[in-house]
Amino acid sequence: MTVMEKLAFKEDMISPGISACIGCNVELTLRTVMKILGPNTVFAVPPGCMGGVGVVGWNKQSGAKPPVFFPLLDNTASMLAGIRLGYNAQGRTDINVVAFAGDGATVDAGFQALSGAAERGDRILYICYDNEGYMNTGYQRSSSTSKWAWTSTTPVNASGGGGKRQHKKDFPVIMAMHDIPYMATASPAYIPDLVAKVEKAMSVTEGLAYIHIYNPCLTGWGIPSDQSIEAARKAVQSRYFPLFESSRRKIRITRKVKEPIPVKAYIQASKKFRHLDDEQIQELQELTDERYRFLEAMEQVSQEG
Amino acid sequence: MEKSYKAPMGEGIYEVNTGDWRIQFPEMDKTRCTECGICLMYCPVNSVKAGYGEVLLKNGNTRQGLVYTIDLSYCKGCGVCAQECPQDAITMKRENKR
Amino acid sequence: MSTHQAAAKSRVDVMNGNMAAAWGARLSRPQVIAAYPITPQTPVVEYLTQFFADQELDCQMSEVDSEHTAMSMLTGASLTGVRCYTATSSQGLALMYEPYFRASTLRLPIVMNIVNREMISPQTVWGGPQDSLTLRDAGWLQIYVEDNQEILDTTIQAFKIAEHQDVLLPINVCYDGFYLSHMSERVEVPSQESVDAFLPSYHSDHILLDPDRPAAVDPLTSGYLLMEYRQKHMAAQQAALDVIAQVHDEFARLFGRDWGGLIETYRMEDARYALVTMGSVTGAVREVVDRKREAGVPIGLIKVRALRPFPLQQLRSAMSGLKGYGVIDRNVSFGWNTGILFQEVRSALCGLDEQIPCIPFISGLGGEDITLDLVGQAADAVVRNTAMVEQAQWLQVAHEGR
Ligand code: SF4
Ligand code: SF4
Ligand code: SF4
Numbered sequence: 024m025t026v027m028e029k030l031a032f033k034e035d036m037i038s039p040g041i042s043a044c045i046g047c048n049v050e051l052t053l054r055t056v057m058k059i060l061g062p063n064t065v066f067a068v069p070p071g072c073m074g075g076v077g078v079v080g081w082n083k084q085s086g087a088k089p090p091v092f093f094p095l096l097d098n099t100a101s102m103l104a105g106i107r108l109g110y111n112a113q114g115r116t117d118i119n120v121v122a123f124a125g126d127g128a129t130v131d132a133g134f135q136a137l138s139g140a141a142e143r144g145d146r147i148l149y150i151c152y153d154n155e156g157y158m159n160t161g162y163q164r165s166s167s168t169s170k171w172a173w174t175s176t177t178p179v180n181a182s183g184g185g186g187k188r189q190h191k192k193d194f195p196v197i198m199a200m201h202d203i204p205y206m207a208t209a210s211p212a213y214i215p216d217l218v219a220k221v222e223k224a225m226s227v228t229e230g231l232a233y234i235h236i237y238n239p240c241l242t243g244w245g246i247p248s249d250q251s252i253e254a255a256r257k258a259v260q261s262r263y264f265p266l267f268e269s270s271r272r273k274i275r276i277t278r279k280v281k282e283p284i285p286v287k288a289y290i291q292a293s294k295k296f297r298h299l300d301d302e303q304i305q306e307l308q309e310l311t312d313e314r315y316r317f318l319e320a321m322e323q324v325s326q327e328g
Numbered sequence: 329m330e331k332s333y334k335a336p337m338g339e340g341i342y343e344v345n346t347g348d349w350r351i352q353f354p355e356m357d358k359t360r361c362t363e364c365g366i367c368l369m370y371c372p373v374n375s376v377k378a379g380y381g382e383v384l385l386k387n388g389n390t391r392q393g394l395v396y397t398i399d400l401s402y403c404k405g406c407g408v409c410a411q412e413c414p415q416d417a418i419t420m421k422r423e424n425k426r
Numbered sequence: 427m428s429t430h431q432a433a434a435k436s437r438v439d440v441m442n443g444n445m446a447a448a449w450g451a452r453l454s455r456p457q458v459i460a461a462y463p464i465t466p467q468t469p470v471v472e473y474l475t476q477f478f479a480d481q482e483l484d485c486q487m488s489e490v491d492s493e494h495t496a497m498s499m500l501t502g503a504s505l506t507g508v509r510c511y512t513a514t515s516s517q518g519l520a521l522m523y524e525p526y527f528r529a530s531t532l533r534l535p536i537v538m539n540i541v542n543r544e545m546i547s548p549q550t551v552w553g554g555p556q557d558s559l560t561l562r563d564a565g566w567l568q569i570y571v572e573d574n575q576e577i578l579d580t581t582i583q584a585f586k587i588a589e590h591q592d593v594l595l596p597i598n599v600c601y602d603g604f605y606l607s608h609m610s611e612r613v614e615v616p617s618q619e620s621v622d623a624f625l626p627s628y629h630s631d632h633i634l635l636d637p638d639r640p641a642a643v644d645p646l647t648s649g650y651l652l653m654e655y656r657q658k659h660m661a662a663q664q665a666a667l668d669v670i671a672q673v674h675d676e677f678a679r680l681f682g683r684d685w686g687g688l689i690e691t692y693r694m695e696d697a698r699y700a701l702v703t704m705g706s707v708t709g710a711v712r713e714v715v716d717r718k719r720e721a722g723v724p725i726g727l728i729k730v731r732a733l734r735p736f737p738l739q740q741l742r743s744a745m746s747g748l749k750g751y752g753v754i755d756r757n758v759s760f761g762w763n764t765g766i767l768f769q770e771v772r773s774a775l776c777g778l779d780e781q782i783p784c785i786p787f788i789s790g791l792g793g794e795d796i797t798l799d800l801v802g803q804a805a806d807a808v809v810r811n812t813a814m815v816e817q818a819q820w821l822q823v824a825h826e827g828r
Contacts, residue, residue: 027365027368027369027378027394028394030365030368030369031365031368031377031378031394032378035374038341038342038343038344039341039343039373039374039401039402040343040344040345040346040347040402041343041344041346042344042346043372045349045404045405045406046372046404046406046407046408047372048372050372050373051370051371051372054372054373054374077342077344079338080338080342081338081342082338082342083331083333083337083338083339083340084338084339084340084341084342085338085339085340085341085342086338086341086342086343087341088341211370214369214370248406248407248408249406249407249408249410249411249420250411251372251406251408252370252408252411252412253411253412
């Protein structure tokens with residue numbers, strides 16, 4: 024099956040009508056990932072946008088075709104690890120045990136649970152959709168929010184001062200350094216790449232697989248709905264969010280960005296950066312360059328090793 | 329009768345009629361479309377459908393392949409398909425239903 | 427299997443309370459165990475992981491990163507329909523609170539021993555049931571036991587109670603840290619076959635994550651439906667009163683050991699006064715009751731075993747007609763100036779026609795000894811008292827340098 028045939032003919036596992044914002048690329052990501060995973064899957068959707076828009080369901084109805092549940096905000100990985108053990112105890116090893124969690128539930132509140140599961144080698148597939156904040160409750164900052172970004176808890180004053188005072192946590196690298204068998208970053212703008220990474224993650228039979236997907240949030244960041252994919256694409260084209268993967272610490276950049284567009288071009292896509300001055304933009308450019316250099320260096324070391 | 333559970337469970341699909349949200353809708357111009365599938369790939373709602381059929385090639389010949397159409401049932405009218413279509417074959421039109 | 431046969435197949439050992447709990451768990455064949463060490467529960471985890479390493483325990487074992495993870499993991503595992511076990515104490519239980527409440531409201535019959543320990547601050551590691559009593563309204567069943575044999579027996583019973591179709595609730599078997607957890611006593615360990623005959627394997631279909639029977643677990647739920655689930659949960663707690671008694675009687679018949687069921691009464695037949703207790707202090711109170719009886723004082727003892735569900739009727743019939751009682755609490759209820767058990771007992775007795783004079787005692791916090799002398803003082807006070815005392819009497823041994 025070609026990627027297009029998979030996307031066209033694999034069954035959509037999610038309710039045809041969920042109340043994600045118009046154009047939301049997380050909805051696209053979820054539908055795509057779940058098509059690839061298929062019905063022999065149990066998936067966790069912790070509190071966050073996708074839980075809020077009805078993917079787990081309402082009252083006595085489900086928002087998805089495979090079994091789905093709400094973990095707590097902070098225990099997604101541990102509940103899934105338990106589910107895996109429960110199936111192991113029954114000799115059912117073929118089921119995909121999957122998280123589809125926002126950055127708040129992953130890089131903040133759920134980090135201990137996830138780090139523990141990664142260290143123990145619990146066999147789960149953990150997908151984080153990083154929309155840089157607690158979007159379902161009105162765009163509060165998380166440790167994954169970019170520096171200087173406006174959020175409802177890092178507001179901007181009349182003279183343009185304010186915004187988040189810290190850099191975005193470099194979470195994919197942190198997960199890669201857990202020595203897990205598979206870690207990848209992905210983007211809704213690069214669907215065939217995303218599909219390939221989900222398939223690789225599904226084939227992991229020992230230990231935890233992690234995919235970090237960068238999802239610019241239309242409503243929270245101030246992006247017009249038709250720019251949903253373009254904003255995500257610019258994050259990759261500017262090297263702000265590089266696409267790479269790692270297996271047991273061996274790092275490979277899966278989409279080399281030879282001639283990056285300026286970070287400024289990416290930043291201009293979102294109103295949440297509207298108040299930034301040139302110096303602040305320059306700071307984000309430098310961080311981007313630094314992180315990309317670090318990544319290339321790690322890739323280099325991986326190849327030598 | 330509604331099923332009775334001891335603990336919170338949900339069966340059967342819960343759905344929101346998101347087609348109702350639309351203020352604009354996509355219209356596909358098949359004279360420009362090359363059946364590349366980009367619109368299907370990026371539609372967040374899975375509103376673009378595909379089937380096998382005859383694809384008209386630039387040189388006037390045809391080949392068997394995937395042919396794409398838009399099903400407006402749940403389409404939210406986001407405009408992503410129009411924005412992403414490399415052939416400008418999709419235009420967003422105002423919804424007149426209200 | 428008859429009592430005779432079961433007894434013949436058991437073996438006698440000397441072990442501490444933690445080992446008794448570990449044996450209770452092992453004999454019950456849990457399919458998933460996830461536990462995190464904390465004083466004074468730590469040896470339970472060590473014993474179980476040793477059984478596992480020695481291949482004497484066939485289960486999925488996870489050495490987790492925290493108690494929060496332990497309970498979260500078991501919540502997940504239980505949703506696949508398998509039997510689950512863990513143990514904790516004090517701060518570990520507090521860290522667990524979030525998934526703890528959820529395990530009960532998802533109706534997951536997880537069994538957890540709580541090795542009771544005080545809550546900090548001040549910094550402490552010693553005994554006292556403040557930890558689990560504070561969580562009495564989190565929807566779990568809670569049984570408090572007095573000695574190591576009772577720990578082992580009740581842990582086995584706990585699985586059968588929790589998994590009963592009329593109950594389907596998680597359960598704690600609570601025992602005092604150090605006094606029981608680290609004290610060795612004679613314990614009879616039943617044979618695996620006799621426990622297998624008593625405890626059938628667990629099957630669940632009331633809540634399940636299974637791709638062959640797809641359903642959502644815990645969708646967003648409106649208030650009216652939440653109220654329906656709460657009512658069912660409360661009804662299951664009430665149903666557990668009968669189930670605890672039934673399972674207990676069945677166990678007593680098979681294994682020849684009777685712990686009293688929901689409450690245990692001691693020399694209450696002709697008693698005019700009573701001391702009400704929970705947990706390991708009961709031994710000292712029993713001794714004091716014997717001594718007072720020798721001196722002609724008509725006093726008895728009531729040990730509350732089941733705190734959740736609360737054995738309202740059993741207490742009423744055991745205590746109706748008394749001239750006075752006292753409750754010895756090894757914990758406090760902030761805002762009431764009494765212990766927690768006192769509040770519970772007095773509420774239960776409100777249903778009687780008569781008002782029985784009573785005294786709330788608080789003693790033995792932070793692992794302090796509740797001496798025979800202190801219990802004797804409590805007994806004397808109860809006999810003298812004619813009032814409904816509402817302020818706790820603190821029973822304490824004078825400490826030097828204070
Ligand atoms: S708030 Fe953002 S992430 Fe959430 S549904 Fe809306 S667009 Fe998607
Ligand atoms: S993206 Fe444009 S050209 Fe490609 S299939 Fe869709 S309408 Fe046709
Ligand atoms: S307008 Fe949006 S929802 Fe409708 S078909 Fe196009 S991409 Fe899909």
